[in-house]
Amino acid sequence: MPPPSPASLSNRYILAVDDRPDNLMLLKMMLESAGYRMELADNGPAALAQIQKAQPDLVILDVMMPGMSGYEVTQKIRNDPQLPYIPILLISAHERSSVVKGLDAGADDFIRKPVELDELQARVRSLLRLKQSLDQQENFISCLTHDLRTPLIACDRMVDLVQQGVFGEIPPSVKEALAGVSSSNQNLLQMLNNLLEVYCYEMGEKTLSFIAVDVQALVTEVVTELNPLALEKQLKLTCDWQTEVREWRCDRMELRRVFTNLISNAIKFTDTGSVTVSGTSDPKTLLIEIQDTGVGIAEADQAQIFERFKQTNHNRSGHGLGLHLCQQVMQAHDGELSVRSQPGQGSTFTISLPLSST
Structure with missing residues (x-):
């Protein structure tokens, strides 16, 4: 599968979070010029509320914010089982800001201020390519399991009807061959069912009834x-x-x-x-x-x-x-x-x- 082109990444929705309005406007200018749709938030709680309303393709977070730091916002996003994977880019003006702490909290990349236009846009493209690649993999697995199950179930039912003699008497040798077909079909169907269940759990899409x-x-x-x-x-x-x-x-x-x-x-x-x-x-x-x-x-x-x-x-x-x-x-x-x-x-x-x- 070829990597997404820059053009295919345009018009993506990016949420920028910073307590300083001038920093937010600078990020907005830098990224809207590349064709991205920008939403802005000036604090952590507002950003989390915005994410619940409309999930962005990328979050850019200032590390040092009053009340709730970028590290804390990152952890809350990563700990929410209802959210899909959202790339997070941490941004900071302080040399002492910990890259290790940010990555351990769940961030995907780290950039320091003052931000260079080319570097920011390159990091954004990289994270959006990662997001698009993962989304395509998830869709592929989901389609694969669902689309394969349908013909397998149909085949299983047809073999069962033949074994029951619905289409006429069948010799013992054919019965034995059909039993092998049925067993192999059941094994494959079970594997697909397990794959689909694992996918649902890992993507946080499994609904349990307690x-x-x-x-x-x-x-x-x-x-x-x-x-x-x-x-x-x-x-x-x-x-x-x-x-x-x-x-x-x-x-x-x-x-x-x-x-x-x-x-x-x-x-x-x-x-x-x-x-x-x-x-x-x-x-x-x-x-x-x-x-x-x-x-x-x-x-x-x-x-x-x-x-x-x-x-x-x-x-x-x-x-x-x-x-x-x-x-x-x-x-x-x-x-x-x-x-x-x-x-x-x-x-x-x-x-x-x-x-x-x-």
Whole structure:
């Protein structure tokens, strides 16, 4: 994908924030001459209110402002999960202003006064190119997942109809081939669904519905649903609930997604023995553990299995999205997901749910 041309970056909306009117007018003149649309704010709270009204393509912030500094405004923008990514350029007249502090707060670039026209316009173009590139990537992922799901679902339904004999009797060899097609199609569809969910979480576009959920009943429901997979491998799948705590406020479908992923993974990576789901609690935390007697996970892999697209070296590893998505769900619920494991001795995944949230 070629980089955006300067012409394609014109007419972008830039918010400039400075407590000195003369500085604001200078920035306005410098950037409007390059074709940008400018809005001005003379303090941090006014800038944040303006961003909520109309999200700019770039924010230029003076560092030293009374009441709320540019560092503080930057942090508030970055900590707002409802805002998309907005590039931030910090600007200061003081040599002692900390570049490190600004970048750690979430700024993307730093420029000092007196500002040279060419340098300012070059930095603005650079940040707007970054914004446009990220926006294009997000749109590409969203379109890719949605547009691919439609034909996959249609294909899956057609294969199912053929398998049912709707279009006539089919020989055993064709049935076997169709089963393979159906399985591959389901795997691809699951991967796309996971990719779309991860995208929604990471872009802050996931909407959760928090209600009081009977967690023990939910765990039992998932265990019952997955028990046929365990029986097929002659594994013992059990649920051992040892706490009186049952209800917890959460998004039921998302918590169910986590239980399903972790328990099905435990079955997948266990050839002999058992998978046990247990529930315990202390005054502050509800703990749910999924323990298996499977192949285990090497210590080097444990540090990265919750990262997206990170896979272990085991030949049954998936696409590296499932555990990352589980971690995203837990973080959205202020919970934690961790693992203890030794190769050849099984794994234990622990879900920690804060009871203060119930």
